[in-house]
Amino acid sequence: MTDEPQYLTHPATSRWHDGVTIGERYATDMVVAHPMVPVEELRMEPLAPMLVPEEPRSGVLDPSECWHCPARGREHWIWADEHWHVVGAHDSGLPWIGGLAPNAHLRLDELGPDEVTTMGVVIKRLAGAVQSLDGVARTHFARWGDGSAHFHLAFAARPLGMMQARGWMLELWDDVLPRTDAGLLADHNRQVAAAMAAMSGEALV
Template sequence: MNEYPSDYHRRLPYGERMAADPLLGGPFFPFEGDLQVVPLADPVLPEPPRAGEPGGTPCPTCVDPEKDAIWADHQWVLKAFQPTGLPMVALMVPREHFRLDNLPDELTATLGPMIQRTAGAIRQIPGVGRTHFNRWGDGSEHFHVWFLARPLGMMQLRGAMIAAWDDLLPSIPADEFQANARTVAAALAERSGAPLGKGV
């Protein structure tokens, strides 16, 4: 690439491998031993379209708004897809297709309360110590917030690597996943909306 978009980009050593040392031995890092970091890739500009953007794949939420939904009210939908290594991994989306930057006032007004309510609902699952949440937004244009249940006392799972642990740990049983989803949906329905979900 000839034209980098900033001095930051121009400084980076593309094609080289960074040392893994800054992460090794850290309390939240789940790997040890001889690790090799992948070579740093060149920037891709313009960036490829996300799902739901012109030229990208269709927006999965708009194609089937209540697929995998475990709860919804007139503004927000909470989805939980399948059993994974954590007691609950859920995705909160507005019913309508917006980005963070064009989310209308009536949705930004309830975004904070919904984060608070969802975090509290997930903490009602037995054995959950804290609810993590994050917004990445690099896969789909439809605004979405991830929630991850951090099991009580599992201090290695603090921080961003909880998403890696979710893939590494054995999946919870299907009936436990469904019970956890029912717990979260019932807690949210105390304030608004209703539980959803076929088979949950």
């Protein structure tokens, strides 16, 4: 017996789904040839069945399990204000990697007027704080949202001069590169938090 919920699923259908073949191993020539993809070989898994309904993301069935929320995740926060908080990683191959999320347990479509009107300002400030770190050329940020229902943006620092890490390859390099010294990551977390707190909110490290 298992306590995990069981889902009755069926294949997803749409005109797009009709155009792909489940079980097909598609060629990767276009990916390998891309100037921003520093790989010599790439072999994809066969295309897996696309089933619905999808299993609920973290925090959907039980918001108390959400690690973006204060109850579980506050120990990882490095800065916060009334509406937003920043998390800084303690393990990475990059100079800095972290995230931005609202303090309240909200999906993107649930953000209130306060979160919507302040989000752009906070994104700009966090991107600038990360880019000001020594050895950083640019701040990347993105939103996927497939792991957690709690809206969040991922931020990462592209190392200065590392042109192989342009675009979406930076996230791959984070796992490939040797681990950044823990003391350096802690210093960078403090610098990012201080830069954010210099304008508003509170540094938590």
